Amino acid sequence: MSRLPAPSLASPTGPTAFNHMNTLINTKLNALVSILQRLGLLTEDLDYHIIRASMVIIFLFFGYQKWWAYEADRLITFISNGPLIWWLYPVFGVRGASWFLGTFEWIFGALLFAGFWDKRLGLLGAAGSAATFIATVTIIPFMPDGWDASAGGFPAMTGNVPFLMKDVVLLAVSFYLLRQDAVRIARK
Secondary structure: OOOOOOOOOOOOOOHHHHHHHHHHHHHHHHHHHHHHHHOOOOOOOHHHHHHHHHHHHHHHHHHHHOOOHHHHHHOHHHHHOOOOOOOHHHHHHHHHHHHHHHHHHHHHHHHHHHOOOOHHHHHHHHHHHHHHHHHHHOOHHHOOOOEOHHHOOOOOEOOOHHHHHHHHHHHHHHHHHHHHHHHHHHHO
16 A cells, blocks of 8 residues: 655645735735725724614615505505504504504604714614514514425525515614614713
8 A cells, every 4th residue: 555645845735835825815805904994994983884874774765665555555464463563553554554654764764863963862763773673573473474384384484574584684783773872872
C-alpha cells in the first residue's frame, strides 16, 4: 500500500494559499468599508433612521388602504379570526373596523415620524406599532386553511398566512425602535 506525500506548506492548498486568500478578502473588505464610510453610510444611527423611515412609510400606505371598500372586504378573514381584534366588527362594523385600523396606523406612523425629533413621541409610536403587530401575528394560528394539508400541514404555509408572516419581522422592528427610543430617553 503506497502512501500519499504530505502536503507542502508551499502547495496551493496549504496554509500559504489560505493566508493569501485571507489577505485578498481583507483587502477587498477594507476597500468596501472605506467606500461606505466616504458615502456616509456608516454613521452611527443610519440603520436606526432607515428602519424608522421604513416603518413610517409602511404605516402611511397600509393606513391609506383601510379607507377603501376593497381593503375593508379583504380584511374580513383577518379580523374575524384575530383573537385580539375580532371585537372590531361588533363594535364598528366592516367599514368602521377598517377605518379604525387605518386611523391608528396613521397615528402610529405620525408618532414614529415625530420620533425623528422627539424620542418620547417615537416611543409611543413604537409601542403602538408593537401592539399592531402583536395583534396581527396572533392571527396566524387561527387563520383558516393557513397550512397546506397536501404538503403535510404546518409549516407548509398557504392562503393568507404567508402575508401575515412579514408581521413577525415588523414586530421585531417595532421592539427594536421601542428599545432604541427608550435608551435614548433614559440617556437624557
